[in-house]
Amino acid sequence: MSRILVTGGAGYIGSHTTVELMQQGYKVTIVDNLSNSNINVLDGIEAIVGQRPDFAQVDCNDQAAMEQVFATYPDIEAVIHFAASKAVGESVEKPLLYYRNNIGSLITLLELMKKHGVRNIVFSSSCTVYGQPDADHLPVGEDAPIQKALSPYGNTKQINEEIIRDEAHADANLQAILLRYFNPIGAHPSALIGELPLGVPQNLLPFVTQTAAGIRKELKVFGDDYNTPDGSCIRDYIYVVDLAKAHVKAVERMLTGKSAEQVEVFNLGTGRGLSVLEIVRTFIEVTGVNLPYQIVGRREGDIEQVWANPKKANDVLGWRADTPTADILASAWKWQCHLADKK
Ligand code: NAD
Ligand code: WQD
Numbered sequence: 001m002s003r004i005l006v007t008g009g010a011g012y013i014g015s016h017t018t019v020e021l022m023q024q025g026y027k028v029t030i031v032d033n034l035s036n037s038n039i040n041v042l043d044g045i046e047a048i049v050g051q052r053p054d055f056a057q058v059d060c061n062d063q064a065a066m067e068q069v070f071a072t073y074p075d076i077e078a079v080i081h082f083a084a085s086k087a088v089g090e091s092v093e094k095p096l097l098y099y100r101n102n103i104g105s106l107i108t109l110l111e112l113m114k115k116h117g118v119r120n121i122v123f124s125s126s127c128t129v130y131g132q133p134d135a136d137h138l139p140v141g142e143d144a145p146i147q148k149a150l151s152p153y154g155n156t157k158q159i160n161e162e163i164i165r166d167e168a169h170a171d172a173n174l175q176a177i178l179l180r181y182f183n184p185i186g187a188h189p190s191a192l193i194g195e196l197p198l199g200v201p202q203n204l205l206p207f208v209t210q211t212a213a214g215i216r217k218e219l220k221v222f223g224d225d226y227n228t229p230d231g232s233c234i235r236d237y238i239y240v241v242d243l244a245k246a247h248v249k250a251v252e253r254m255l256t257g258k259s260a261e262q263v264e265v266f267n268l269g270t271g272r273g274l275s276v277l278e279i280v281r282t283f284i285e286v287t288g289v290n291l292p293y294q295i296v297g298r299r300e301g302d303i304e305q306v307w308a309n310p311k312k313a314n315d316v317l318g319w320r321a322d323t324p325t326a327d328i329l330a331s332a333w334k335w336q337c338h339l340a341d342k343k
Contacts, residue, residue, distance in 0.1 A: 029055070083105055270321045
């Protein structure tokens, strides 16, 4: 079976994807510098799959160390590139760090893929490239216009997509699939792997579960005066395990020569928009746990509403994100409880 190089494979989405790949029989080599993850994640993966992925603690920007990885595993057939810094607020404070890490990593990777004859790359992009789509483009299809990024982080995703397109144009051997994720949430049903936010979570779900666990005093709901049915913002929350499975489909598509274009783009979402208040209510219903919250002012830079049209991924990849919201939120809570037990 083919070997897949998973950069950032110790992280949230990368670890779930590694599990799905290994369960389908793929060999996986993870490269991660552990800047936003913990080596114990490998134990979680091993406990679920019954086998440990190969691992190299390497920074993707370190050309020599990455060269060594490609030399050690000459059977790599595809790369899934998750490794990146991803905190939107931090990227505004430290833009150079974000440009260096996220863009430098991709360039190094593409150079080494070419050198070692590895033709296939799946890239972690984001719905952030669409900004706030106008009403005609909701739900958002892949053909919706790309809008000027609102943060250096978002800009790195746009630039990386362009780098991949330019390189594919120059090198007919390169195949790429750009996956634009909507809002990944939840954890593996085993609660052996999940999201590990460092410090105060910026994203909704980790803040919800930490508040329910008593780590945070109350959830702040950022705005209830938006032009949405209940006034709070709407997103497309996709279960991380469903998202992970889409990566397996993407890899399969490239390795079996089914790609219709050299660079293909897929939106990965459920097609269902949920408001912040719907998430809060469902979480309370599903878990029965008290979740103190307060409505506060809007958060600067927030998009009012965005959700995916996942038809292309459904039809072409034969993939669907159909885990019920209740199950997803239950998995997030189970993971939070598991983290508390470990302490
Ligand atoms: P994460 O931080 O949990 O995982 C990223 C991993 O990459 C971490 O383990 C980190 O240690 C590693 N890493 C970072 N820079 C590295 C480098 N230079 N060399 C080696 N390893 C490095 O994040 P995630 O949520 O799993 O996100 C994975 C990818 O998906 C990222 O590219 C992110 O931008 C993208 N994405 C995430 C979301 C989201 O909401 N989580 C949404 C859209 C896109
Ligand atoms: C979701 C909703 C908040 C926290 C960000 C990045 C985006 C992508 C995913 C990678 C919003 C509300 C949140 C809280 C709240 N990442 N909220 N109280 O903003 O959709 O996207 O992560 O590519 O690029 O921008 O996700 O989880 O931060 O917020 O009310 O304490 O929850 O206002 O409506 P977002 P999020």
